[in-house]
Amino acid sequence: MKTGDRATRWAILWVMGVAAWAAQATVAHAAEVTIQASVDRSEVPLNQQVALVLSVEAPDSVPAGQIDLGDTGSLRVTGTRTEDSLSFSFRGGKRQFTKIQKFVYILSPTKTGTTRIGPAKLKYQGKIYSTKAIRIQVVAASKKSSRTRRSSPFGSRSPFPNNFDDFFRSSQDLLNQKEELKEDDIFVRATVSQSAAVVGQQVTVTLRVYSRVGARLASSRWPKLDGFFIVPRDTSRSQADQKYVDGKLYRFLVLAQKALFPIQSGELTIAPIEVEMEISSSPFLPVVSKTLYTKPLTVSVRDLPAAGRPEDFRSGNVGQFSLSGGVDSTEVALNQPVTYTLRLQGTGNIQGVRPPKLPELARFKIFDPTVDVQVGKRGRTVKGTKSFEYILVPLASGTLEIPSLSFSFFDPRQSAYRTLKTKVQQIRVAASKENGKIAAVGAGHEVNILAGAFKPIRFQSALTTYGEPVYRHSWFLPLLLSPPGLYLLVALFAFVRARGRTNSVRNRMRRAWLRRQRRLKQAGRIASTGKAAEFYAELSAALMDAVEARTGIAPAGMTLVEVTGQMEQLGVSSAVAEQIKAEAENCDFGRFAPASSRGDQMQDSLERVRKVIKSLERERVRPQAETT
């Protein structure tokens, strides 16, 4: 049993191994060549197309001729293309490269109803591989115009991606690959939008290529377009379309388009346009070049009518326009700039159109405008905007005006001149800007700007030099100190003077001394005249003044005895006191008995009194206490 089990086990393993090898070999062999068919849609409108893709996987390239598309029913092949790719994989532990080819057929329906494609067949190395048949439902044409953009049936990988995004091919080309290219398989045409125009009116020239074969634009050469102002149009987004010409179906494409604005009148001719195309009647045949020419075109250009031409009309202003003008702010402060924008918008030769100019305005300083021209690149008609930005600086306050501007142009549609006008712009200019707000404008009050101007030089000057500051001069400090010094002196003088006027003992003594001096002199003068009474009166007074000046005793009202007694009390010696007493009595005698006195006696008395006064002054005396 054990031996049988072991044998059974080995048998099972062997069978399984053989089966696995066989399966792998079968799969590997089957994967060598495959063909599959698919469509991008199962239902297609009559005016649209369906793309049939045959994917062939094979170790080597498969010629297109080995594929039999089979019956396509009511669908007609209108184009083909191929795509190649390489696939890499491991199979059975080995690297394997497989070439994948896609044969794309563009099928156009010819009638509505259900139709069948295929099955397609591939003959490869003596074997025939086939696809499954595909049913397609063709419905009535879609209401959507063929002008609407369609996705290319070839996807983004067109064999001629430069200017064409479609590749033209007829089923006949595909079926008769070796047939030669016919003259009418491809041609170019140039058309003008109108054969008659006025000077300045747009005429559009469109260059189209019609083809029944695969082709792409190599180059084009336009003739000299004398007498025209040319504005090229962008046709890079133009789409290929189909059209029957002389009973044959062509694909056509706009190659170029130019807007021409005649600048002179007369019969203007557009010479033939030369177009060089690269043509391929089959993806499997080499590309050939072919030069094509358009027929010459003639445009009849008339002058603009003179009748009704406005005075401000300027040549070149032809089209349909609108005009606007405005300021960015209607309230500004003096000397603050305002932007005035004049905008012209419409169809016509925007670059050549000449809008009105802002005139010189006395109350504004106007800077040269900034011009901005925006012209649309696409579309048959030239449209755009021309803007002029003026910077205006108000030179006066008040309500200032920017006048209305007039613009006249010729409208070819109405065959008439038209005149547009901007609105009058009013700007309120304040004399100043306060707290971030524009100050109110005074009614009717206008102020010219005078501030901000550069002040001129001075032509006359004494050129007197500004020397040292005053305070640095040497005399400044003495000058500063002199008034208080003077004041102090005056004050001191006044003080002294006031003090001298008081009735103190000392003042009395001083005044008495002065009197004594004066009286002695006076007595001397009187003695020479011989007037004894006067002489002795003066001498007696001088003697008493001397006593007062030395001792402070006021002798007035006192007897001689009292005076001499007080003198002795104050320290005057008795002898001097007695001499004074004797001289005083002698004076009294002389006063009251003048006849007894002679001149020499008076002189003796004067000398004695002087000696007594000197003696008194030599005495050590304690002056009498202060009395007022």
Added chain:
Amino acid sequence: MRRFFCGLLLLFLCCRLTPVAAAAEGLPQDLSDYFQKGNKAYLNGDYEQATEAYRRVLEAGIYNPDLSFNLANAYSRAGQKGLAVLFYEKTLQMDPNDEAARSNLNIVRKDLIDRVVDAPGGAAGDPLWHSFIRSLSLGWLTWTFLSLYMLVFTLMIGKRLLRNESLRRLAFWVNIPLLTLAMVFGLLLASRIYLQEKVHHGVVIAASLPIREGPERTAKVLMEVHEGLKVRYLKEVGDFMRVRLSNGVEGFIQSSQLGRI
């Protein structure tokens, strides 16, 4: 008494007229010719020749607001904004009421590169009273003060000497407001002299100049300033001047690149 007052008045007038007389001394003809030559060159648009002619007069020691103003105008027209600002400032220092110089200075300042803004925390520029005091003419302040001062003391002395009691009383009451005014003007004059002697300003005359952290050429650059910027002098250290901007920012600038007002 009358003689005393007359003497006092004569002394005052002599003092007052002395500088005027000195200023009116005759100018050498060639200097006057240079001034006119500068004016002519200015009118012809030859601003370099104009500045040269004005400079000749200036270097001869003529310190005059008209000359300084014309020189500033010529520098301004020649595009030398730093020197233009400097001489407008000098003109205003001589005559703070010179409106033409102030106007032109403002116009030139609008074209300057530097705008001093935002005082950093704690920093402060010149106090406001500096500006006020500087706007007063030194000469006017001095003579006004001296006049009041003399008048006050004259009245005080007169009061001392007058014997008429009514006149003495009148002198006293008139003197009170005069004394107050004299004290105010004295204070203003003292402040003005303080600013004149102690607070100095300068103007950057180089096209651009670094402000450094220290008085060394290798010191870190704090910022770059440009011609026409007014700075306050703080202290001179070697070739450098410690300066303060009007927003209080301080740093060191090469002294040779500054013009003192």
